[in-house]
Amino acid sequence: MIDLFKALLLGIIEGITExxxxxxxxxxLIAERWLGHRSDLFNIGIQAGAILAVVFIYRQRLWDLLAGFGKPSNRDYALKLGVAFGITAVLGVLVKKLGFELPDQVTPIAWALILGGVWMVVAEYFAGKRAQALGERSDISWTVAVLVGVAQVVAGVFPGTSRSAATIFVALLAGTTNRAAATEFAFLVGIPTMFAATAYELLDVVKSGQAVHEDWAAFSVAFIASAITAFIAVKWLLNYIQSHRFTAFAIYRVAVGVALLLLVPAGS
Structure with missing residues (x-):
């Protein structure tokens, strides 16, 4: 029962922060130090739970893209989603083949949170300047699609960077000055990305025989908790960005990063 409660907490943390x-x-990675280490399948699987929330929220948009694929604007948008995902998939597999593993120390994560927060403030400033120069632009260019694909891989390589922050701000800086449009594209690209990552990890776990050791009850609890809390978090965020900047998130990141460096100075 205690293990299921810990899995529930991890699912909630994932859903809120994804x-x-x-x-x-x-x-x-930080929470696991108190709640127990989990398998890669568990961590990636509950991210897929959060992605389900996005699928539900954008279900009409996804259906319009699918049903109206013959329409040039829909086809163009869908192809750009495909390009962004393709770049992420290719580079992601390459990173995996090179043997990259997530760090098990707090220090690099803390610095990533701090530097990411500073970068968000700087990026928001320049994104605002770009918006003033270009005006309100909701279109997604091929440059934006390519850079969003690369940003997803960078965020995966450096825990603490944040996939959503990296992709949203890359889109804003590359010319999609409308926050809602940039956020929508970033979130929609995350759908095939996270589902593919989950399938890849699941296949690897099944091949290696590790699946028999997975605690599927805990996995299920965390998966459902992640999906529910992610739905609430995304709905809130989409409303929040209509009238607010991302500054509060940047401050939070820096505060958490500094606190971690002070509380865990050895990074152990």
């Missing part, structure tokens, strides 16, 4: 620009991976 799409808020504060880094879900960084928070999970």
């Amino acid at each position: 799409f808020l620009p504060i880094s879900s991976t960084g928070h999970l």
Whole structure:
């Protein structure tokens, strides 16, 4: 029962942090130090639970893209989603083949949170300047699509960076000055990305025989908790960005990063 409660907490943490620009991976790695280490399948699987929330929220948009694929604007948008995902998939597999593993120390995560927070403030400033120069632009260019794909991989390599923050701000800086449009594209690209990552990890676990050791009850509890809390968090965020900047998230990141460096100075 205690283990299920810990899995529930991890699922809630994942659901809240996956799409808020504060880094879900960084928070999970830190939380695991008190709630127990989990398998890669568990961590990636509950991210897929959070993605389900986005699928539900954007279900009409996804259906319009699918049903109206013959329409040039829909086809163009869908192809750009495909390009962004393709770049992420290729580079992601390459990173995996090179043997990259997430750090098990707090210090690099803390610095990623701090530097990411500073970068968000700087990026928001320049994104605002770009918006003034270009005006309100909701279109997604091929440059934006490519850079968003690369940003997803960078966020995966450096826990604490935040996939949502990296992709949203890359889109804003590259010319999509409308926050809602940039956020929508970033979130929609995350759907095939996280589902593919989960499938890849699941296949690897099944091949290696580790699946028999997975605690599927805890996995299920965390998966459902992640999906529910992510739905609430995304709905809140989409409303929040209509009238607020991302500054509060940047301050939070810096505060958490500094606190971690002070409380865990050895990074152990």
